[in-house]
Amino acid sequence: MDKALYISMTAAKHNMQAQTVHANNLANANTTGFRADFAQARSMPVYYGDGHPSRAYALTESPGTDFSPGPLMATGRELDLAVEGEGYIAVLAPDGSEAYTRAGGLTQGADGQLLSGNGLPVLGDGGPIFFPPNSKIDIAADGSVTTRGATPLDLAQADRIRLVNPDPAELVKGEDGLVRLRDGAGEAPADAEVRVQSGFLEGSNVNPIAEFTNVLSLSRQYELSVKLMKSAESNSQSSARLLQSS
Secondary structure, three states, X not given: OOHHHHHHHHHHHHHHHHHHHHHHHXXXXXXXXXXXXXXXXXXXXXXXXXXXXXXXXXXXXXXXXXXXXXOEEEOOOOOEEEEEOOOEEEEEOOOOOEEEEOOOEOEEOOOOEEEOOOOOEEEEOOEEOEOOOOOEEEEOOOOEEEEEOOOOOOEEEEEEEOEEOOOHHHEEEOOOOOEEEOOOOOOOOEOOOOEEXXXXXXOOOOOHHHHHXXXXXXXXXXXXXXXXXXXXXXXXXXXXXXXXXX
């Protein structure tokens, strides 16, 4: 098989994978607290035994996630929460592990449990946070959750939201959109320096124009790779005809 055909095939394949990354970013441009994923391409040399590589093929990879903050949007809702600057809200993932999110659209479950926007329990100092159902609550800048009773003086601190600020180099984003520490890193300690704003939500940090431009560029590169495959096939057929006539 012509080596050019293999090179163009790998280029088209990894262009499609890069398209998936950028298309997912673009689809989540309005998702609360979403973090954009990176995608990059590089050439990989192909070795045939000893000596120098005679060919190179394309390789697209997702090297990480953009953890830069997104814009804050005022909502006025008491259970909406935005982290100021760096930091995360700790939640309990479905598999029982601790995970982190910036999506602060909190809700109250039927049993009074404080839940994240996707229904995961929000963690406090002693585990999941509970407070009386249908009660009015205030969330302070340090994450303290206070319930309000019938009178202004009837206040009780239910718990304190677990806020963490791990090193971004130790973080990895899963397919569920939650952020976790890399394998073997344990759990991030609570950080008293992290501050939140009640009545605000953080938007996605995706730049829609840049992502759309990348999608168009990758689409053109894919078309070029397909044309190269067709050219390689045409050359192969011409060579076969020449061999048959000789």
